Amino acid sequence: MLIKLSGGKVYDPAHQIDGKVMDIYIRDGRIVSRPRDDETIDQTYNLRDKVVMAGAIDMHTHIGGGKVNIARMMLPEDHRADPSQHSDLCRSGCGHAAPSTFTTGYRYAEMGYTAAFEPALSPVNARQSHLEMGDTPIIDKGGYAMIGSDDYFLRMLTAKKDQNAINDYVAWIIHASQAIGIKVVNPGGISAFKFNQRALDLDEKNVHYQVTPREVLKALSRAVHELGVPHPLHVHANNLGVPGNMDTTLKTMGASEGYPLHLTHIQFHSYGTEGDRKFSSGAAQIAEAMNKNKHISADVGQILFNQTVTASGDNMRQFANSGLASPNKSVIMDIECDSGCGVVPFKYKDKNFVNALQWSIGLEIFLLCDDPWRTFLTTDHPNGAPFTSYPHLIRLLMDKSFRNDMFTKLNLDAQAMSTLNSIDREYSLYEIAIMTRAGAARLVGLHDRGHLGVGAGADITVYSDNPDREKMFEKPDYVFKDGELVVKDGQVVKVTWGHTHTVKPEFDRGIEKDIKQYFDTYHTMSMENFKVSSDEIAEGGRGGVVVQACEGRREKSL
């Protein structure tokens, strides 16, 4: 089957193509070079005046795992308002803040997204994450294994184990949990909460292990780098949501001593303490530091106004925030001496001073960070807002007058504390394509996705060039997944199973001897059962595991 996408305006930043009119050819799920004149083209799509991009990639979205399922379980009232019907093609389900898995897959695809990554896959809960993602159709997926508060790793730091040993453990975790990266949440803080510490600053010691978050960040960022894992250490920093936490965030940028770090939902970590209410925007300082520190990338974690639910591994901070729950209920868990979770429903309101300022801070960060290759479009779904609000967010970034109209509706005190309406920048389609395609693929390490070059997987989205960017991005004309037309006019027309992307860095398998003994002594499951097999992921004909290339084990860099 040879398909020709004819004459669309192509935005492919990986190849510096910025709106050039050109043809794209697809064969057997891949983008191929222009065929010989005597080859038969089976199907041609006339894309004159249409905008063509690679399928979008959400590099941070909570779509699968224990805490997401707790969020679903505890919010039947949210689901009731958004039922999703069974059709000839699609399974039924429900949407909004924590959608069911099938609905998640359909809705991502219908927005032109072809991949999404679960950022907080707790290794002990990895099987559940993969089960849920396995029931999420069409899109590709993957996860970042969350460590840094796990007993085994913290013991290694206490014992001052050699970096090579830490690298081996980190690689083992990536293999065992079928992950594509490593995340750390409130470094050391989830563990500290279990020892009744209620806050943990960057240089504060966990009372039991006598280890600081800075040491955790340094060891893990170095491990990820030395293992050649493309995705830098994914960091949910300490002190999420705390006024004044911008200082922690700025210090965190230096904590890895030059090893790459990705700071996630940085909006929630960019707060100052100025003004009468001791809550202010740190966006300018954060953006300035981002612009200066080329080893740092960030996704924003924009909030948008409405009901949502916050779901995080950071049980220390979620416990502290549980009093703000709306509706008033929350689930806080300690998990297996490995991690934790906290699920707190939340309603962001534009007339609320703090919420309004959070909205502004997120947008200020987007607009003040110069480099879209290091800045990523997320709402930290569902923590800032459900992923279905991305088209609205894109319009806010691309349309200054729309943004300013929204700004004037905010709480007046928040308006007075924000510089947002003095910022003229509007994102271009090319920059949106960087943030949501080329840059995201490069950041996650998806070598054959996020671009339209020959050999890439044919994940392609086609839009009508509507000046109302919200309308444009919420309903693409066509979405192709691995070369198959899966969405037409914003509706699913074919259901496929996407792949699960992983990396498999090399490591010394001899370490399993010690890990097995550790499991046998302290845990309530065996080491073998901790590991998720590729067969389990592909169960029942679902998409299989794809191993993306690592850059090979790097020499010790210090």
Next chain:
Amino acid sequence: MANSSASTFEAVTCPACGLLCDDVRIERDSTDRLKVIDKGCAKSVTFFERVVQKSSPSITGKAVSLTEAINKAADILRSTNQPLFAGLGTEVQGMRSVLSLADKVGATLDHMNADSSFRNTLVVQNSGWQVTTLTEVRNRVDLLLVIGSDIVSHNPRFFERNVWNKESMFDQDTSAREVVYLGGQNIDTFAGVSPKGVKPTVLPCDLESLPEVVAALRAIISGKTLIATEVSGVKVRDLESLSERLKAAKYSVVTWVSSDLNIAHAELTIQNITELVIKLNAKTRSSGLPLGGSEGDSSVNQTSTWISGYPVRSRFARKHPEYDPHHFSAAQLLNNGEADALVWISEFNPDKTPPNVNIPKIVIGHANMQGNDADVFIPVSTSGIDNTGTMFRIDSSVSLPLGKLRESALPSLGEVMAAIEAALSKNMKRAKPC
């Protein structure tokens, strides 16, 4: 199937209760009989050593081929408007297939343990809770408060594996752990005696009085002064002393088994437990721990929740999932004549038989059920013995693969459900629009 070679399996996962111990050692003889030879308990022995009787698919008690039985089941489902899928004794992979068929035929779903599961679920949906998991308990608990249960009738190895374990991560002297039983009469507290012989504190009361006793404990922990000196036979002085011990503990764990709380206001009692835990966390650390569970209840609820958005009791009759903890109770639907066919599923346990009904009845279950009174009976293999599977532990964060210990000629539940779905699709051109 006989004549396979004998074999020994190490580290087998046992789905017989919510703990999913995965250290069980099992021997298989040349006739495929299994024997638990190490790390067993009464429940695992019953489960693994059950002799499977010869059985065949049948229609109204008459043996038929599997294909005939599947076609007949499809025929029944095709002619119904409000099918009820109940029992649901299965694991994750089985439940995936159940949900797929339910979506297609517009079924209502209920699990055989739903009455007790809801005592917990309604608390989560109303106020949330603060809970922990087994490995945390094993390594951190210093004071265990057991409410209204002996635990071990449901989870025989709970104390052995999670309380009286010798070693812990944080160098705790585990034998010095304290255990308190609150509520119930004549509870067997032997499992709570420490390895050094220290007996647990026991504060008995009638189970029916637990709502007020637990409310009193919560009030005391919250700093309220009670005028009464006794609550349903429990001295307020003893509750005050328990409150002090909980406040002094570094990591107390408060546990209950919802199926033992077969009393009025069970969910309010559990909510008082979880709210007193939250109160304790203002100063120290404390966690709830719901125990008990199985017949796949937590696996079924987890799977249903990610696929449909809701735990069971749910309904697909209106082409989208709906959820109602009360109206979609199987017993109630059957009593009110609101179901026109029953599909009863129990792959783990032949003793979990369907209710007597006067509507078409399809039984898909353990071979020993025989199912002579069913319109259609399809014996299936058992996950964890005859086929692989996936199961969630009662503490919800951990799921484990179930192994295959022998060959079985029987199809798995997933295969049967998929075959019924395929049979329906084949002849479904005139069927309900979906």
